[in-house]
Amino acid sequence: MSHGPRSGLAAVSSALLAMSRHLEVRDVLKTIVASARELLDAQYAALGVPDDHGGFAQFVVDGVSDEQWKAIGPLPRQHGILAAMLHEATPERLADVRTDPRFGGWPSAHPDMVDFLGLPIRDGDEVIGALFLANKLRPVGGVAGHPPHPPCPKPEGTCGFTQDDEDLLGILAQHAAIALTNARLYERSRELTIAEERSRLAHELHDAVSQKLFSLRLTAQAATALVDRDPDRAKGELHQVATLAAEAADELRAAVVELRPAALEEDGLVATLRTQIQVLDRAHGARVTFAGHGVKALPAAQEEALLRVAQEALHNALRHSAAEHVDVTLRRHGTATVLRVTDDGSGFDPRTVRRAGRHLGLVSMRDRANGTGGRLNVRSEPGKGTTIEMEVPGG
Numbered sequence: 026m027s028h029g030p031r032s033g034l035a036a037v038s039s040a041l042l043a044m045s046r047h048l049e050v051r052d053v054l055k056t057i058v059a060s061a062r063e064l065l066d067a068q069y070a071a072l073g074v075p076d077d078h079g080g081f082a083q084f085v086v087d088g089v090s091d092e093q094w095k096a097i098g099p100l101p102r103q104h105g106i107l108a109a110m111l112h113e114a115t116p117e118r119l120a121d122v123r124t125d126p127r128f129g130g131w132p133s134a135h136p137d138m139v140d141f142l143g144l145p146i147r148d149g150d151e152v153i154g155a156l157f158l159a160n161k162l163r164p165v166g167g168v169a170g171h172p173p174h175p176p177c178p179k180p181e182g183t184c185g186f187t188q189d190d191e192d193l194l195g196i197l198a199q200h201a202a203i204a205l206t207n208a209r210l211y212e213r214s215r216e217l218t219i220a221e222e223r224s225r226l227a228h229e230l231h232d233a234v235s236q237k238l239f240s241l242r243l244t245a246q247a248a249t250a251l252v253d254r255d256p257d258r259a260k261g262e263l264h265q266v267a268t269l270a271a272e273a274a275d276e277l278r279a280a281v282v283e284l285r286p287a288a289l290e291e292d293g294l295v296a297t298l299r300t301q302i303q304v305l306d307r308a309h310g311a312r313v314t315f316a317g318h319g320v321k322a323l324p325a326a327q328e329e330a331l332l333r334v335a336q337e338a339l340h341n342a343l344r345h346s347a348a349e350h351v352d353v354t355l356r357r358h359g360t361a362t363v364l365r366v367t368d369d370g371s372g373f374d375p376r377t378v379r380r381a382g383r384h385l386g387l388v389s390m391r392d393r394a395n396g397t398g399g400r401l402n403v404r405s406e407p408g409k410g411t412t413i414e415m416e417v418p419g420g
């Protein structure tokens with residue numbers, strides 16, 4: 026323990042700096058507690074952050090060894106003097122915490138505490154925690170370099186912690202409030218980023234990877250059916266299986282590292298759509314056609330969105346509609362580009378599709394269209410087939 030002049034500006038300043046250096050709530054709390062104990066020469070320091078159920082969401086101590094901490098058992102409840110600091114939000118400076126009428130006793134392994142100083146940590150009107158110290162190690166004016174035995178010798182009935190200590194702890198508590206609030210905001214924003222990332226990945230996996238796997242399964246089934254009757258064609262289908270598996274692996278990698286689909290990068294949208302549709306035409310019973318009219322290269326984000334929407338619309342038509350024909354067109358419309366996927370299958374009532382839950386396709390198509398400043402139009406009716414149209418604006 027260092028024993029410079031403990032109220033020295035430098036010591037306080039470096040404690041405050043240490044507090045704001047951390048980003049994780051738990052590290053901030055640890056720094057606050059350690060600084061408070063060090064600056065005020067206490068044997069024990071603790072900081073509790075209340076939860077909404079009468080307990081502590083977090084409780085950080087300093088001066089207690091890990092073994093001791095384990096032996097003490099479960100976290101304290103918000104009762105006695107801790108409760109008073111949280112609920113009445115008043116500072117408490119006590120000569121002997123054990124004789125206070127609110128004292129409810131320690132768990133058996135709890136270290137003995139005598140003089141006590143506690144302060145609420147406030148953020149505006151809200152009490153977001155309590156900071157407290159026990160067992161002053163040096164009397165005021167004690168000699169540096171001569172650590173006394175705790176608790177310090179002091180006149181009977183007086184608290185080792187002084188009004189100066191209380192003021193200093195008050196300053197720490199104010200800074201603790203700021204550091205704690207900042208750390209919480211940081212953690213919240215990081216959680217949001219993670220949630221967004223998870224949703225992006227779910228869409229990406231749904232749009233790209235699950236469709237490839239679907240085609241893969243169909244092609245493998247075709248190969249199985251052909252293997253006795255027509256080994257040569259079965260061999261051809263198996264080559265197709267290998268190709269699709271490689272593509273699925275590429276899509277997966279691309280989804281994870283957020284790359285453009287490799288085919289788009291190399292061949293552009295029109296050629297990519299044409300090839301993929303030829304594959305679907307061969308793999309499925311339905312006749313699947315493609316026509317592209319006068320569409321030049323588009324910005325990367327638009328090409329990717331158009332490809333994903335085309336893939337999902339095709340996938341839905343082939344999986345749900347039992348159509349005989351599925352036709353895809355891509356054409357210029359003024360400065361805009363329009364993708365249309367039409368099937369002559371069963372159709373459905375778009376209003377009855379549940380938004381949440383397992384159906385990601387329609388939601389994802391709409392998100393992709395909106396994400397490029399475009400729009401998605403779903404026209405379908407039971408018995409009348411389905412048309413999905415996506416329009417993206419030109420530059």
Ligand SMILES: Nc1ncnc2c1ncn2[C@@H]1O[C@H](COP(=O)(O)OP(=O)(O)OP(=O)(O)O)[C@@H](O)[C@H]1O
Nearest residue numbers: 341342345346372373378383384385386387388411
């Ligand atoms: N072309 C279509 N023909 C007939 N029904 C369709 C067609 N497209 C969608 N549907 C119906 O709309 C529902 C919702 O489609 P959506 O793409 O959102 O989810 P999904 O295909 O069921 O599942 P996911 O796409 O998440 O794998 C489908 O379950 C299906 O009943």
Ligand SMILES: [Mg+2]
Nearest residue numbers: 340341386387
């Ligand atoms: Mg779908």
